[in-house]
Amino acid sequence: MSSTFAKWYDFFMSPLEQRKFKRIRSELLKGASGKVLEIGSGTGINFPLYYNVDTVTAIEPSLPMIERSFTKQKSTVVPIEIVNASAENLPFKDHTFDTVVATLVFCTIPNVEKAIHELKRVCKPDGKILLFEHVKMENTVLSKMQESLTPFWKRVCDGCCLNRETLKEFTNKGLEVETVEHFYKDLFIVAVLRNRK
Numbered sequence: 514m515s516s517t518f519a520k521w522y523d524f525f526m527s528p529l530e531q532r533k534f535k536r537i538r539s540e541l542l543k544g545a546s547g548k549v550l551e552i553g554s555g556t557g558i559n560f561p562l563y564y565n566v567d568t569v570t571a572i573e574p575s576l577p578m579i580e581r582s583f584t585k586q587k588s589t590v591v592p593i594e595i596v597n598a599s600a601e602n603l604p605f606k607d608h609t610f611d612t613v614v615a616t617l618v619f620c621t622i623p624n625v626e627k628a629i630h631e632l633k634r635v636c637k638p639d640g641k642i643l644l645f646e647h648v649k650m651e652n653t654v655l656s657k658m659q660e661s662l663t664p665f666w667k668r669v670c671d672g673c674c675l676n677r678e679t680l681k682e683f684t685n686k687g688l689e690v691e692t693v694e695h696f697y698k699d700l701f702i703v704a705v706l707r708n709r710k
Contacts, residue, residue, distance in 0.1 A: 537696065538562055538616060541643050541703055547611025550635060552600050552628070553618030557582030560589045566612070569593040572603065600628035605635045612636075613708075616645040619679045629686045633708055642688060642706040646679045651699050680704055 542562045551559060554571035555578050563569050571593055573579050579595055586593050598604050601624045613636050622628045636642065680702055684690060688706040695702055 533696070535562075537645055537701075537703055541616070541645055541705075542614065544641065544643055544705060545612040545614060546641070548609065549612045549614060550603075550605070550610040550632075552613065552615040552632065553622070554578075554582060554595065555618070557585035557595075559614065559616060560585040560593055563589060563591045563593070566591055570596060570605075570610070572596045572598040572600065574599040601631060603631045603635050607634050608637045608640075609635045610637065610640060612641045612643060614643045616643075617647065619644075619646050619682075620673045620677055625677065625679070625682050626686075629683060629688075633686065633688065636708040638708060640708045642683070642704075642708060644679070644683070644702070644704040644706065646677075646704075647701050648680060648699070649676045649678045 538559055539562050542559060543565075545563065545566050547567055549563065549566045549569045551569055551571040554560070554573045555575075557571070560569075560571070560582065569589075569591055571582075573582070573595060574597065576597060579597060582595060586595060596604065600618075600622050613632050615632075619625060619628070632642065680690070680693065683704075683706055687709065689709045691705040691707055693702060693704045
């Protein structure tokens with residue numbers, strides 16, 4: 514991930530974060546418990562929102578993003594360790610975490626299938642997966658628009674894919690959906706899943 518993208522990420526996301534995303538994140542993260550793994554922590558936008566958890570281990574493959582997250586890491590009420598790693602190769606033992614969190618990250622992960630396999634491996638049996646992602650829309654016209662825009666969008670937004678069916682990818686790998694909410698005409702989903710073994 515480029516240092517330029519990391520530098521401007523919070524600035525461009527700020528209107529959405531202040532309007533609705535912060536509330537969505539806060540409500541979602543209330544469901545986190547125990548030892549938490551956050552996939553793709555970016556600039557640390559979720560860090561101040563963790564409360565009733567033991568620890569948070571945040572993985573992020575981009576060093577420029579990690580550097581921008583240090584300020585938020587210092588202002589947290591729970592211990593947060595940041596690890597430079599990718600979702601496809603998690604440096605943790607099997608069944609390590611009670612909760613796995615992924616917010617607006619699966620759109621950029623190069624190998625989604627491998628990342629979900631790794632996520633399942635390190636999550637405890639019956640552990641919880643909390644997702645907030647943008648996905649391919651159900652409306653045919655809008656989904657076709659997403660398909661056509663994705664090649665350009667990937668170049669501009671550092672690999673972000675507009676047309677991923679992320680929730681379907683998770684359920685295809687055996688993760689069980691407990692709840693799902695849709696926002697912005699199905700562009701965004703918030704889901705709670707279980708790692709049934």
